[in-house]
Amino acid sequence: MPTLEAARALLAATGLDALWNQREQTVLLGTHLGDRTGFLATWAAFRASAPARARLHFLALDTTAERLGPTRLPDELRPLQAELEPQLRPALDGFHRLHLDQGRVLFTLLRGPAVATLPLLQARVDAFLLEANTADIGWDTVAREFARLASPGAVAVTALPAAAAALAGAGFTTEQSPAGPERAARLRFPGRPASPLRSAPRTALVIGAGLAGSSCAERLAARGWQVTVLERRGEAAAEASGNPSGLLAPILNAAPTPNSRLSHAACLYAARHLAALAREGSAVSFRAGAVLRLARDAKQGKRFQEIIRSHRLPEDFLHWVDAAQASALAGYALQAPGCWFAQGCWVDPASLVRANLTRWGSRIDLALDVTVADLQRRQDNWLALDGRGQVLGEANTVILAAGTGTAALAGAATLPLTAVRGQVSLLPEARGRQLRLAVSGNGFIAPLLGAGHFVGATFQTGDMDPEVRLADHQENLDRAERLLPGFTAGIDAATLQGRVAWRAATPDRLPLAGRLEGLGSHAWVLAGLGARGLSWAPLGAELLAAQINDEPLPVASDIVDALAPGRFIGRTPQATAEE
Numbered sequence: 001m002p003t004l005e006a007a008r009a010l011l012a013a014t015g016l017d018a019l020w021n022q023r024e025q026t027v028l029l030g031t032h033l034g035d036r037t038g039f040l041a042t043w044a045a046f047r048a049s050a051p052a053r054a055r056l057h058f059l060a061l062d063t064t065a066e067r068l069g070p071t072r073l074p075d076e077l078r079p080l081q082a083e084l085e086p087q088l089r090p091a092l093d094g095f096h097r098l099h100l101d102q103g104r105v106l107f108t109l110l111r112g113p114a115v116a117t118l119p120l121l122q123a124r125v126d127a128f129l130l131e132a133n134t135a136d137i138g139w140d141t142v143a144r145e146f147a148r149l150a151s152p153g154a155v156a157v158t159a160l161p162a163a164a165a166a167l168a169g170a171g172f173t174t175e176q177s178p179a180g181p182e183r184a185a186r187l188r189f190p191g192r193p194a195s196p197l198r199s200a201p202r203t204a205l206v207i208g209a210g211l212a213g214s215s216c217a218e219r220l221a222a223r224g225w226q227v228t229v230l231e232r233r234g235e236a237a238a239e240a241s242g243n244p245s246g247l248l249a250p251i252l253n254a255a256p257t258p259n260s261r262l263s264h265a266a267c268l269y270a271a272r273h274l275a276a277l278a279r280e281g282s283a284v285s286f287r288a289g290a291v292l293r294l295a296r297d298a299k300q301g302k303r304f305q306e307i308i309r310s311h312r313l314p315e316d317f318l319h320w321v322d323a324a325q326a327s328a329l330a331g332y333a334l335q336a337p338g339c340w341f342a343q344g345c346w347v348d349p350a351s352l353v354r355a356n357l358t359r360w361g362s363r364i365d366l367a368l369d370v371t372v373a374d375l376q377r378r379q380d381n382w383l384a385l386d387g388r389g390q391v392l393g394e395a396n397t398v399i400l401a402a403g404t405g406t407a408a409l410a411g412a413a414t415l416p417l418t419a420v421r422g423q424v425s426l427l428p429e430a431r432g433r434q435l436r437l438a439v440s441g442n443g444f445i446a447p448l449l450g451a452g453h454f455v456g457a458t459f460q461t462g463d464m465d466p467e468v469r470l471a472d473h474q475e476n477l478d479r480a481e482r483l484l485p486g487f488t489a490g491i492d493a494a495t496l497q498g499r500v501a502w503r504a505a506t507p508d509r510l511p512l513a514g515r516l517e518g519l520g521s522h523a524w525v526l527a528g529l530g531a532r533g534l535s536w537a538p539l540g541a542e543l544l545a546a547q548i549n550d551e552p553l554p555v556a557s558d559i560v561d562a563l564a565p566g567r568f569i570g571r572t573p574q575a576t577a578e579e
Contacts, residue, residue, distance in 0.1 A: 004073065010158075057106045083101070092111065092313070097554035122552065123551075129158075140169065147170040159185070208229075211241045212403065215541035217356065218357070219542050230392055231368050246446075248271060248344055275288070282359065287345060287437070294439060294441045295338050301337055308339070319340045326338055352534070370392050373386055382394065400525040404504045411518055412525065415527065415528075417504045421501075423456065423458045426455075427488070428452050433487060445483060455480045461505075467500070473493040473494075477496075511528045515564075516565055543563070
């Protein structure tokens with residue numbers, strides 16, 4: 001376990017203080033999160049000396065089974081520890097992006113064996129801080145990955161002879177350390193460091209003001225961009241994002257597919273985003289720890305328990321409960337066991353959209369009742385034009401995030417997006433019909449944040465009927481009754497209110513997130529969120545923002561490929577089951 005003094009000495013040997021005073025972003029990779037000392041010392045040094053415009057990316061390899069807390073920390077580090085520690089739970093394997101210090105510090109946690117996580121990392125690293133040895137780090141393999149990730153002139157500092165030897169074998173050259181502890185080696189990767197570049201104006205057009213568009217605007221504005229959001233309706237969240245309630249809950253696939261792995265990381269990221277908005281005093285409406293997935297039969301129950309075991313899902317992420325425990329959580333007599341999503345939420349999506357659009361004040365402009373008919377490139381900028389050729393907005397980057405309307409925009413016609421009609425039903429409040437949390441299975445029942453319950457939704461591909469239908473109300477009631485026998489007793493479907501909206505879905509049930517091939521430079525898309533917009537949108541937008549800003553990516557490279565909008569080119573899209 002490194003002492004604070006040793007961690008500070010190693011950090012000084014990197015010379016990073018000079019680097020983050022010259023650049024807008026600096027990327028540091030540490031090989032041992034362990035007791036957090038090295039990261040907290042780096043964060044404190046960054047706060048003390050970096051200019052306000054600077055950002056620090058800290059990539060932390062957490063290979064240890066034990067989760068140790070920092071010891072003997074001075075008072076100056078304790079507030080940083082208090083901000084970091086709650087976000088490190090639950091201890092779930094994979095990539096996790098945390099935002100600290102009001103977004104100035106982006107902390108990417110890579111949980112799992114280094115030989116498994118490092119090959120999936122996409123980043124250009126300025127410095128490597130090798131603090132402590134662990135049994136599961138094979139230094140020769142790790143050093144080759146460091147050489148792949150290193151920026152020209154990147155520095156590596158370590159007091160571990162095995163690590164220094166492996167780095168030298170991977171192409172790093174040893175040099176005299178100007179500072180640092182005795183016996184510490186300082187090595188440099190070949191090449192001349194890039195000169196700091198003057199930032200070009202960072203402006204973006206985002207087409208669509210639903211969950212996808214507002215999330216993209218918020219993530220770019222957090223990085224200092226000026227963003228204009230163009231929305232064809234008269235208000236934000238006017239389409240599927242305007243449903244009165246939605247669930248944030250992970251997918252339960254038996255195999256560790258990109259779909260399920262992304263879902264787990266995305267749910268945690270979205271839950272942290274909601275919590276951050278609430279801490280800041282935003283009017284976002286949600287309830288945490290409030291999703292229960294019931295097993296429909298004993299076979300599915302065994303399957304759920306095997307998923308929890310085989311994926312090593314911690315209890316504070318996903319917890320198996322019997323029928324009595326489920327009933328106590330729900331405040332209603334349930335007949336089936338199931339999975340309680342401790343990080344799950346039910347959310348008013350429109351309130352999240354509004355919170356995203358207002359979080360960074362004047363950095364986001366919202367234009368309503370404007371329909372983009374065409375996109376044209378003029379010199380270094382994109383122009384959004386209406387049907388008469390009038391300019392609606394101009395920026396150097398454009399993001400298409402218009403849900404089912406995305407495919408109608410220039411350059412997006414070949415995207416395999418399908419409109420899926422969904423009707424939801426609103427159940428009135430009644431004595432004896434109360435739930436403390438949302439209950440899901442084949443469909444879901446969620447308490448409304450006002451009164452009553454929200455049930456749905458139907459799933460009708462290619463059905464463009466905008467009218468609320470009695471048959472669909474009855475379908476929702478039947479599904480709710482199968483989920484919770486007796487819950488809908490006495491309700492007449494003909495008396496119910498409801499809402500119809502269309503979700504944009506892809507054949508493989510994964511969103512489209514990345515560069516829009518064929519439209520030219522600086523054109524991106526986030527679409528095809530299907531029924532999981534609350535889960536996919538926040539992390540999908542963070543991925544786009546990281547790609548656009550040439551930052552370390554917040555998800556594994558195979559997931560980046562699985563989300564790429566061009567993944568269907570040259571093959572016939574095949575539908576896949578989500579769970």
